Amino acid sequence: MSSDSKLLVGLIVGAVAGAVAGLMFAPASGKETREKIADKANDLKGDFERKFNDLSDKIKDLEEDSIQDFKAKFYDVKGAVKVKYDHIAAKVKQLEKELAEKMEGLKKEAKEVKVESNTV
Numbered sequence: 001m002s003s004d005s006k007l008l009v010g011l012i013v014g015a016v017a018g019a020v021a022g023l024m025f026a027p028a029s030g031k032e033t034r035e036k037i038a039d040k041a042n043d044l045k046g047d048f049e050r051k052f053n054d055l056s057d058k059i060k061d062l063e064e065d066s067i068q069d070f071k072a073k074f075y076d077v078k079g080a081v082k083v084k085y086d087h088i089a090a091k092v093k094q095l096e097k098e099l100a101e102k103m104e105g106l107k108k109e110a111k112e113v114k115v116e117s118n119t120v
Contacts, residue, residue: 004058008051015044 019040 004055008055011051012048015047
């Protein structure tokens with residue numbers, strides 16, 4: 001149970017206990033007591049609704065913050081991956097170019113060796 005929900009339960013239990021104790025020790029008629037109980041119940045209902053709405057808002061804010069944090073981290077990682085990919089792609093292109101140049105050099109050497117062996 002989170003600290004917010006513990007606090008909410010504690011407030012509700014405390015308010016109910018205080019209301020009951022106040023009504024039990026107050027010198028009033030049955031009708032007045034029932035009216036006080038109804039008023040206190042309405043007050044408690046209002047307090048509970050406010051606390052519930054506050055808690056719901058906190059949860060929504062937390063969800064939105066979490067989503068925003070996730071999006072920010074996702075785009076950071078995506079950007080870093082793109083930079084790494086671009087770097088690796090450039091390296092691969094460079095290696096392909098070097099390999100093609102070496103292959104051309106080997107082909108030329110092979111032709112030269114072939115020509116020399118035919119003339120001998």
